[in-house]
Amino acid sequence: MIIAIDGPAASGKGTLGKRLAEHFGLSHLDTGLLYRAVAKAVLDAGRELSDRDYAAQAATRIDPKHFSAALKSHAIGEAASVVSAYPAVRDALFKLQQDFAATPPGAVLDGRDIGTVICPQADVKIFVTASPEARARRRYLELCGQGQDVTETAILDDILRRDERDRSRAVAPLIAADDATMLDTTHLDVEAAFAAALKLVEQRVSPRG
Numbered sequence: 001m002i003i004a005i006d007g008p009a010a011s012g013k014g015t016l017g018k019r020l021a022e023h024f025g026l027s028h029l030d031t032g033l034l035y036r037a038v039a040k041a042v043l044d045a046g047r048e049l050s051d052r053d054y055a056a057q058a059a060t061r062i063d064p065k066h067f068s069a070a071l072k073s074h075a076i077g078e079a080a081s082v083v084s085a086y087p088a089v090r091d092a093l094f095k096l097q098q099d100f101a102a103t104p105p106g107a108v109l110d111g112r113d114i115g116t117v118i119c120p121q122a123d124v125k126i127f128v129t130a131s132p133e134a135r136a137r138r139r140y141l142e143l144c145g146q147g148q149d150v151t152e153t154a155i156l157d158d159i160l161r162r163d164e165r166d167r168s169r170a171v172a173p174l175i176a177a178d179d180a181t182m183l184d185t186t187h188l189d190v191e192a193a194f195a196a197a198l199k200l201v202e203q204r205v206s207p208r209g
């Protein structure tokens with residue numbers, strides 16, 4: 001079984017992906033980490049984020065087995081949004097994601113273009129949304145918990161800018177697949193969101209669903 005979860009920054013898709021994968025005994029790939037790793041490689045090499053060629057080369061060397069906690073920072077998320085708009089970066093990461101999904105027993109992948117580009121054949125597609133304010137609040141609390149020095153207003157601004165960039169890029173923009181089911185988590189806590197997602201998956205995969 002392949003479950004595709006897409007949605008904007010801090011919508012809760014990563015947590016849902018992890019929980020669904022655990023529940024169904026599937027592998028889980030947070031594909032945002034791939035783009036974050038590319039952005040970090042560019043910055044670590046002292047290059048500009050506008051260096052498309054270097055970003056594309058870096059994307060060919062990404063290995064999810066060696067991801068570090070540093071990828072989770074707010075700044076790297078912003079940088080990832082920039083490099084992820086480069087078609088050559090997306091091409092370089094395409095096969096890795098498809099191979100991951102195709103490996104038995106199946107997988108949950110979360111990102112922006114999983115249901116539309118990476119796994120259009122997914123058994124279940126969920127598009128997770130939440131209001132920008134709710135997402136900013138969650139991300140703020142998460143980053144504060146990691147000891148990062150951030151303000152909620154700045155996070156909301158960044159989220160709105162990132163939404164716009166991710167939605168308006170020419171290649172593989174953030175958009176719900178036609179056959180995706182929408183899940184709005186604005187008023188749902190982690191447990192309620194998981195219960196709702198589980199119901200969606202069970203409805204989709206049950207013979208009577």
Ligand code: DC
Nearest residue numbers: 031032033035080081084111112113
């Ligand atoms: O989900 P995230 O915040 O870790 O993602 C970081 C950035 O990576 C996001 O702003 C856009 C990009 N991304 C993408 O373009 N396609 C994906 N499948 C996942 C993430």
